[in-house]
Amino acid sequence: MARVKNVITVPRNAPEGSSSVLPLEKLESPIVLQGLDYWRKLRGDRPYPSRAELSPRDLTSLLRHIVLLRLVDGGKDYEYRIVGDAHVISHGFNMQGARVSEVDRISPGYGPVLKSLYDRAVRRRDAYAFRGWMERGEGRKQYIYSESVFMPLGPDADTIDHVLNFSVYIPRDRYDS
Numbered sequence: 001m002a003r004v005k006n007v008i009t010v011p012r013n014a015p016e017g018s019s020s021v022l023p024l025e026k027l028e029s030p031i032v033l034q035g036l037d038y039w040r041k042l043r044g045d046r047p048y049p050s051r052a053e054l055s056p057r058d059l060t061s062l063l064r065h066i067v068l069l070r071l072v073d074g075g076k077d078y079e080y081r082i083v084g085d086a087h088v089i090s091h092g093f094n095m096q097g098a099r100v101s102e103v104d105r106i107s108p109g110y111g112p113v114l115k116s117l118y119d120r121a122v123r124r125r126d127a128y129a130f131r132g133w134m135e136r137g138e139g140r141k142q143y144i145y146s147e148s149v150f151m152p153l154g155p156d157a158d159t160i161d162h163v164l165n166f167s168v169y170i171p172r173d174r175y176d177s
Contacts, residue, residue, distance in 0.1 A: 019132025021120075027129050029147045031065050035166030036127060038062070039151045047125055048152045051162045067165040069100075075122050077101045078115065078163065090134075090144050090169035118163045121150040125160065145170045 027033050038058065042049035051068075059066065068082040080095040088094045093106050100118065103111035120128060131147045148167035154160040 020130070022129045022131050024127060024129050024149070026131075027147065027149065029168045031062060031168050032129070032147050032149050032166050035062055035065065035164075036129075036149045036151070039127060039149075039164060047157050048154055048160070050155045051153045052155070054153070054164070062166060065166050065168060067095075067167070069118055069163045069165070071122070071161050071163070072099060075119065075160075078118050081162075086169055087167065090146070090171070117148075117150060118165075121152050121163050122160050125152055127151040142171055 024036065027036065039049065042053045054068070056063065062084075064084040064086045066082055066084045067080065067087055069078040070081050071077075072079050078100045080098050080100075083094060083096040091107075095103065100111050100115045103114060117130060127149055129147070129149050132145075134144050134146065135142070146167055146169050148165060151164045152160040153162040153164055
């Protein structure tokens with residue numbers, strides 16, 4: 001990942017509570033809900049499905065909104081295995097093949113934010129939703145509203161080896177909720 005002039009942060013002027021974890025039943029995006037439904041269908045009565053069960057053919061309409069991460073060293077870091085173009089466009093750089101620990105070279109301070117989102121899915125051992133704002137750019141700011149779901153994957157009930165994420169992003173010229 002080459003260093004670019006692209007800084008991603010949470011907007012300083014965002015009102016209190018504008019970026020937060022939310023109950024799954026509060027999700028609004030049809031795309032994110034479709035991703036959650038797919039994960040739930042694969043999961044069945046288990047805690048979570050395995051990575052091997054994911055099929056790109058089943059996800060054709062969602063591929064641009066997907067991120068699949070592999071846990072490195074039991075979750076000390078994450079490697080971006082699949083990154084859909086909706087993520088690339090909204091973040092301004094492609095993370096595929098990189099590790100979360102490398103994101104700070106492109107956007108200082110953003111790596112720990114992302115890691116905390118992925119860690120929560122692993123720690124909870126269940127799906128959770130997040131909705132919020134990010135601010136992109138160093139000169140003229142661009143604000144991006146997002147809604148996401150983060151879901152663990154693993155080969156058995158004791159092991160999580162991947163995190164699956166579906167997100168939608170809505171760019172705005174300025175933040176006004």
